[in-house]
Amino acid sequence: MAREATYRFEVFTAIGSLVVRVFLLRTVWTALYAHNGAPADLPLHAVITYSTVALLMGLVLDIDQTRLLHDKLHDGSIATDFMKPISVPLYFFSDGTGEVLFHAVLIVPSLLLALLLVHLDVPDPLTVAVFFVSFLLGYSVGFCLNFILNCTAFWTLEISAVQLIVTWVTDLLGGQLVPLVFFPVALQSVLMFLPFAAMFSTPLLIFVGRIPPAQWAAALAVQALWLVILAGVSVVMWRAGSKRVIVQGG
Amino acid sequence: MTPRVMAQVYREYWRVNVLTTLEYRENFLLWFAFTIVYHGTAIAALAVVLARFPSMNGWDFREMAFLYALWMMSHALHNTLFSAVGDIPEHVREGEFDRFLVRPLDPLFQAITTPGQIFPDELILAIATFVAATIYSHVTVDLTFVLFVPLIVAGGALIDLGFNLAISTAAFWVIRVDTLRWIVLQLEQEFTRYPVSIYTRGVRLLLTFVFPFAFMNYFPAAYFLHKTNLGIDLPPAAGLLTPLIGVVFAAMAYVFWRYGLNHYQGVGH
Numbered sequence: 001m002a003r004e005a006t007y008r009f010e011v012f013t014a015i016g017s018l019v020v021r022v023f024l025l026r027t028v029w030t031a032l033y034a035h036n037g038a039p040a041d042l043p044l045h046a047v048i049t050y051s052t053v054a055l056l057m058g059l060v061l062d063i064d065q066t067r068l069l070h071d072k073l074h075d076g077s078i079a080t081d082f083m084k085p086i087s088v089p090l091y092f093f094s095d096g097t098g099e100v101l102f103h104a105v106l107i108v109p110s111l112l113l114a115l116l117l118v119h120l121d122v123p124d125p126l127t128v129a130v131f132f133v134s135f136l137l138g139y140s141v142g143f144c145l146n147f148i149l150n151c152t153a154f155w156t157l158e159i160s161a162v163q164l165i166v167t168w169v170t171d172l173l174g175g176q177l178v179p180l181v182f183f184p185v186a187l188q189s190v191l192m193f194l195p196f197a198a199m200f201s202t203p204l205l206i207f208v209g210r211i212p213p214a215q216w217a218a219a220l221a222v223q224a225l226w227l228v229i230l231a232g233v234s235v236v237m238w239r240a241g242s243k244r245v246i247v248q249g250g
Numbered sequence: 251m252t253p254r255v256m257a258q259v260y261r262e263y264w265r266v267n268v269l270t271t272l273e274y275r276e277n278f279l280l281w282f283a284f285t286i287v288y289h290g291t292a293i294a295a296l297a298v299v300l301a302r303f304p305s306m307n308g309w310d311f312r313e314m315a316f317l318y319a320l321w322m323m324s325h326a327l328h329n330t331l332f333s334a335v336g337d338i339p340e341h342v343r344e345g346e347f348d349r350f351l352v353r354p355l356d357p358l359f360q361a362i363t364t365p366g367q368i369f370p371d372e373l374i375l376a377i378a379t380f381v382a383a384t385i386y387s388h389v390t391v392d393l394t395f396v397l398f399v400p401l402i403v404a405g406g407a408l409i410d411l412g413f414n415l416a417i418s419t420a421a422f423w424v425i426r427v428d429t430l431r432w433i434v435l436q437l438e439q440e441f442t443r444y445p446v447s448i449y450t451r452g453v454r455l456l457l458t459f460v461f462p463f464a465f466m467n468y469f470p471a472a473y474f475l476h477k478t479n480l481g482i483d484l485p486p487a488a489g490l491l492t493p494l495i496g497v498v499f500a501a502m503a504y505v506f507w508r509y510g511l512n513h514y515q516g517v518g519h
Contacts, residue, residue: 033303
């Protein structure tokens with residue numbers, strides 16, 4: 001936590017840029033809705049709510065919680081970590097948790113400043129509760145995805161470019177930039193079932209009411225399924241990767 | 251220093267760049283893939299939105315693609331030639347910059363020619379995108395277009411350079427300029443993507459007269475696409491002023507740079 005707090009400029013950047021982007025999304029969606037027929041299923045205030053919440057979620061979801069794994073594979077210090085009497089994956093998990101919590105705290109001032117620019121539709125408490133469950137599932141899916149990417153550093157060393165590619169693809173195909181309901185119908189039915197949608201689109205569509213209560217269970221089940229699959233892949237990759245370190249070491 | 255020596259240094263700089271790129275070929279290909287995905291997602295997002303909402307203040311997807319491609323060219327040209335200017339704050343921080351000052355070559359020239367893994371891949375991609383967008387958007391390719399597009403792209407790159415240099419110069423006084431650079435860059439990337447006429451009056455004026463990003467793509471694109479409602483009280487031909495604005499803007503940044511340089515020497519020695 002202290003390490004993060006020293007980067008005061010990062011805080012201003014994160015909040016400042018978020019506020020600017022909230023302003024931008026309000027302007028862009030307002031212009032689009034003013035000159036075209038507004039879709040009945042997602043009126044202007046709902047799409048502004050969607051996009052603003054998406055940006056706030058991005059504060060937490062865009063963090064690479066297990067970056068340390070990649071760094072330690074790079075400089076070789078992972079070898080000594082294996083000798084320590086600790087669970088190494090748990091160590092990486094808790095190292096990143098501080099940063100995640102720190103950014104989660106940033107949501108509060110960002111939200112307050114954003115509220116000066118836009119009005120957010122807050123749904124009923126039950127919907128909000130389901131949203132948080134869905135968000136947590138989405139966060140875990142993202143966590144596994146990042147962990148898998150960082151694990152590839154066991155075999156190849158430079159992965160920053162790949163991670164950035166995945167981030168950009170996630171933002172687009174996960175519905176952070178544009179709600180998936182605006183994509184061509186054929187594409188939509190595919191994208192809805194990808195893990196990217198589990199990260200952003202599902203919680204957001206629950207929040208704005210586009211996924212009605214009757215479909216909550218099914219939506220959460222798809223997210224949970226992705227979590228199980230990706231967690232499984234994570235375990236397999238970690239086992240294979242750590243064996244490799246031991247082989248190299250001795 | 252004679253221009254001949256500088257030309258030699260510059261040639262050598264590009265030779266080292268190309269060799270470095272060849273040495274780390276896989277890494278280069280990965281970053282090139284990233285560049286494609288980066289611009290690809292931006293254009294894809296526009297395509298998706300404008301398929302559903304066909305008009306953004308009278309601009310359709312074809313025109314928005316042209317708007318994006320024009321910005322992409324200027325920005326890529328700047329990144330190819332001058333991205334090293336952004337490393338000056340690091341040179342200052344590490345004390346490396348003092349070495350530039352005692353060498354018999356202009357310090358800014360030395361900063362620009364610090365070799366790295368630089369390759370004109372983004373520029374090539376930008377040119378290809380621009381050609382495709384020009385055909386796709388049915389812009390009339392006449393003599394004015396052929397003569398002015400290279401000048402506009404150069405002018406846009408100079409606007410970028412002006413910002414890059416001014417922010418780097420600020421590093422003579424404050425140690426951390428990363429935040430400032432990041433915010434300005436984001437402002438540029440996100441606000442140049444849409445027609446300036448959609449913004450509130452204050453932002454329109456800001457993008458025209460204070461941070462003249464509107465001259466990188468919006469005004470020239472509006473001119474070539476025969477747009478009449480610019481959202482700013484300027485004649486359509488204002489779009490052809492980009493080269494001039496670029497030169498003036500870069501010159502202003504250079505004056506600031508010289509001032510900063512004197513200040514730096516005054517403190518350091």
